[in-house]
Amino acid sequence: MKLxxxxxxxxxxxxxxxxxxxxxxxxxxxxxxxxxKPEAHDKIDHEGGxxxxxxxxxxxxxx
Numbered sequence: 001m002k003l004x005x006x007x008x009x010x011x012x013x014x015x016x017x018x019x020x021x022x023x024x025x026x027x028x029x030x031x032x033x034x035x036x037k038p039e040a041h042d043k044i045d046h047e048g049g050x051x052x053x054x055x056x057x058x059x060x061x062x063x
Contacts, residue, residue, distance in 0.1 A: 002027040008062035021055045 003024040011021055024032040035053030038044050044052045 003032060006031075008059060010062060011056075011059055021053075021059060023055075023059065 035055040
């Protein structure tokens with residue numbers, strides 16, 4: 001899978017290499033979003049094989 005980073009400039013963390021949050025567009029017509037893991041008490045239900053991450057609402061708007 002080829003990734004093209006489309007993270008809005010305001011969310012770039014420069015040369016520190018932290019990589020979170022980040023948004024990548026794939027050559028499969030999908031997105032890969034890297035964010036913080038929810039805490040156990042957040043109780044987010046999802047299907048097996050999936051993962052949940054938390055990102056700022058503004059990041060999606062800025063894309």
